[in-house]
Amino acid sequence: MSIAFALVLAMLVDAALGEPRWIWDRVPHPAVMMGRAVDAVERRLNAGDQRRLRGVLALLLLVLGAGVFGLVLVWVPGTLVEVIVGAVLLAQKSLVQHVRAVADALSLSVGDGRRVVAMIVGRDTKAMDGPAVARGAIESAAENLSDGVIAPAFWFLVAGLPGLLIYKIVNTADSMIGHRTPRFEAFGWAAARFDDLLNLIPARLTALLIWLGGGVSLWHRAVGVAIWRDARLHRSPNAGWPEAAMAQVLDVALSGPRSYGGQMRDFAYVHGQGLRDIGAKEIDAAVSMLWRTWGIGLGLVAVVGVVELLL
Secondary structure (H helix, E strand, C coil): CCHHHHHHHHHHHHHHHCCCHHHHCCCCCHHHHHHHHHHHHHHHHCCCCCHHHHHHHHHHHHHHHHHHHHHHHHCCCCCHHHHHHHHHHCCHHHHHHHHHHHHHHHHHCHHHHHHHHCCCCCCCCCCCCHHHHHHHHHHHHHHHHHHHHHHHHHHHHHHHHHHHHHHHHHHHHHHHHCCCCCCCCCCCHHHHHHHHHHCHHHHHHHHHHHHHHCCHHHCCHHHHHHHHHHHCCCCCCCCHHHHHHHHHHHCECEECCEEECCEEECCCEECCCCECCCCHHHHHHHHHHHHHHHHHHHHHHHHHHHHHHHC
16 A cells, blocks of 8 residues: 555544544553653753754754654554554644634633643733634644644655654654753754754645635635735744634734743734634634645545556
8 A cells, every 4th residue: 555545544543533542541652752752862962062063963863763763664564554653643633622622611711711722832821811812722723733734744645654753753852842942942953943844845735725725715816925925924934834824714813912931922913904803713713624624635645645556
């Protein structure tokens, strides 16, 4: 079976089962194991002089380990391992569940919305009003659609299990050590930059898929130009693309001022002319867009598989 069809099956299994608690309550999730590997390398190498060079070495060790492990798994006969590992490392259903939970909580009260959205965003949530909670949930939906679904699927399709595992270990390293703090700014530089590189194509592909998922009424040049324009307003070179696309198709304003560590940051709005007084209804619309985008992506992967069979 081709990698494309293995990916189709993995996407379907992930969408159907998500993250079964009865499994991960008994054995460590691969993402947890990757986190432990990053932590172990960081504790041993992030000391002394030449922190940036040490960070490059740490990244090389993590990438080499993930790549070799992926090659070992490829040697296992059949495609069951590829499907299982792919399903485990994709995050469509869990993403939908986490975002939908914010909508459900916000429908009860702003306080409930703050409590639940705090599980999926890194910003301060204590002073959030309802629209800020909704923006946080929708932004997380867009960004994690790229990082947690489209990007791993892309690298699986391009380079099989080694590509998928390398992407996931780099993404994990970026989330753990790719911060501009005194401890990690130099040491995590390589992880952050390599993560940016690996997400360069998937982030823009995600924006395209979201745009397509918005329907025929949005398939004109003005919307595409607006996505390209607004993506550059974002502080991230990649996250701005899916976020700008989601803002356009939902016609809501995203990003904007928010607080980190008690400090307000005056970030620009993405699609600033969009609706700002948003709530649970708009979060639910974002969840629907997650599934539409996933469906288009699934269809494209299936087409790749058919083409491979014909060639």
